[in-house]
Amino acid sequence: MEILLGQTLTFTNDPFKTSPDTAATHHERGAVVIENGKILAVGPAADIGEAYPQAQVTDYGNALISPGFVDTHVHYPQTAIIASWGKRLIDWLNSYTFPEESRFGDRAYADRVANTYFDLVTATGTTTTVSYCTIHPESVEAYFTAAQSRGLRVLGGKTCMDRNAPDTLVDSAQSAYDDSKALLKKWHGVDRLSYVITPRFAPTSTPEQLDALGALWGEHPELMMQTHISEQHEEIAWVQDLFPKARDYLDVYETFGLARDGALFGHAIHLTERERDRLREMDASLIHCPTSNMFIGSGLFDMAGLMETGHRIGLATDTGGGSSFSMLRTMAAAYEVGQLSGTPLHPAQLWWLATAGSANAIHLGDMIGTLAPGYEADIAVIDLASTPAIAQRADRAEDLWQALFPTIMMGDDRAMISVWAGGKKLF
Numbered sequence: 001m002e003i004l005l006g007q008t009l010t011f012t013n014d015p016f017k018t019s020p021d022t023a024a025t026h027h028e029r030g031a032v033v034i035e036n037g038k039i040l041a042v043g044p045a046a047d048i049g050e051a052y053p054q055a056q057v058t059d060y061g062n063a064l065i066s067p068g069f070v071d072t073h074v075h076y077p078q079t080a081i082i083a084s085w086g087k088r089l090i091d092w093l094n095s096y097t098f099p100e101e102s103r104f105g106d107r108a109y110a111d112r113v114a115n116t117y118f119d120l121v122t123a124t125g126t127t128t129t130v131s132y133c134t135i136h137p138e139s140v141e142a143y144f145t146a147a148q149s150r151g152l153r154v155l156g157g158k159t160c161m162d163r164n165a166p167d168t169l170v171d172s173a174q175s176a177y178d179d180s181k182a183l184l185k186k187w188h189g190v191d192r193l194s195y196v197i198t199p200r201f202a203p204t205s206t207p208e209q210l211d212a213l214g215a216l217w218g219e220h221p222e223l224m225m226q227t228h229i230s231e232q233h234e235e236i237a238w239v240q241d242l243f244p245k246a247r248d249y250l251d252v253y254e255t256f257g258l259a260r261d262g263a264l265f266g267h268a269i270h271l272t273e274r275e276r277d278r279l280r281e282m283d284a285s286l287i288h289c290p291t292s293n294m295f296i297g298s299g300l301f302d303m304a305g306l307m308e309t310g311h312r313i314g315l316a317t318d319t320g321g322g323s324s325f326s327m328l329r330t331m332a333a334a335y336e337v338g339q340l341s342g343t344p345l346h347p348a349q350l351w352w353l354a355t356a357g358s359a360n361a362i363h364l365g366d367m368i369g370t371l372a373p374g375y376e377a378d379i380a381v382i383d384l385a386s387t388p389a390i391a392q393r394a395d396r397a398e399d400l401w402q403a404l405f406p407t408i409m410m411g412d413d414r415a416m417i418s419v420w421a422g423g424k425k426l427f
């Protein structure tokens with residue numbers, strides 16, 4: 001049994017639905033008790049210390065003990081091409097992404113990148129990732145193996161594409177179905193790993209492939225499904241060309257059984273009224289990727305409007321279309337996008353989006369993303385004065401939210417004092 005001492009923050013409500021101060025419980029001198037990989041208790045340090053006199057205590061002083069961050073949309077195979085200059089989506093895919101993803105049939109290369117990726121993201125406090133792999137089963141093996149060795153709860157799947165990609169990077173309707181099925185049978189539910197059915201996006205799949213993956217999802221309704229929707233105008237026009245009978249982009253996915261709750265739709269920027277209504281009705285998850293949407297020049301996600309209508313929303317880096325591995329940087333970008341849209345997000349809303357909100361978007365809101373008894377002990381211990389610039393600003397803070405905001409806007413991996421996954425200390 002372990003006890004961590006520091007400031008603790010627990011969301012008991014959604015801060016988009018209630019005021020930030022009633023959404024969260026904060027103990028300035030708090031304690032988190034960990035046993036068998038889970039959180040046993042959270043409370044004021046004075047009470048907890050007396051209740052568990054045998055526990056091993058680590059005192060983090062004034063640092064914030066937070067749930068680890070949950071990154072709901074990444075492409076780990078794009079680790080080495082992050083920050084590639086000068087292209088919009090389709091050119092960016094063809095110029096940078098597809099050549100790099102073509103290398104992942106080599107298991108040794110995939111292992112190397114997967115390990116680099118998890119070293120980088122855990123250093124920024126992320127403990128759960130939802131990743132696209134490549135068309136190669138080797139890329140999925142590498143991803144799950146690297147996560148498993150670190151004790152991380154992660155989700156991911158083989159990216160399926162059978163057209164509009166180079167010959168080195170296409171499967172077929174049948175092989176996509178067969179390979180996905182074999183991988184999900186091997187990995188789903190093993191340790192802390194979950195398989196996600198992963199058609200890349202409508203333009204790179206034939207109707208036959210989308211149909212096959214819809215059928216596979218029908219056979220395994222317990223899985224999540226991830227894909228992209230309405231990221232750029234050129235992409236949307238292309239989908240309309242390729243699927244002339246579809247009412248809109250979402251209708252393509254609906255036609256093939258790929259749109260319901262459990263669907264994770266990346267980007268979702270340029271939605272029609274019908275798409276917005278249907279997405280709400282089916283309770284699908286929309287994934288906001290703010291650094292990517294700015295880096296690739298895609299547009300502004302309507303966070304305020306979609307929260308108002310009760311959509312389920314997750315936050316994500318979209319590595320490597322996104323320009324950072326860090327959920328702190330991603331929260332900062334979400335704040336900036338909110339400003340451009342006329343609605344600044346409160347620090348509580350940003351932190352919730354990176355933890356409990358994102359856990360809820362991937363249907364794991366009762367297991368991870370919250371610092372409370374019964375939850376898995378995935379924890380980031382964060383220095384709220386990690387650089388001179390942040391420290392001098394945080395010094396003026398009059399409450400927790402003001403103390404948190406400089407780290408949201410200016411923090412990076414230097415803020416991470418310690419990260420725990422499933423009750424085990426990674427560093």
Ligand code: GUN
Binds near residue numbers: 075292296
């Ligand atoms: N749409 C289809 N594939 C991708 C991808 O890899 N990144 C982004 N940002 N959008 C996509």
Ligand code: ZN
Binds near residue numbers: 073074075228266318
């Ligand atoms: Zn993506």
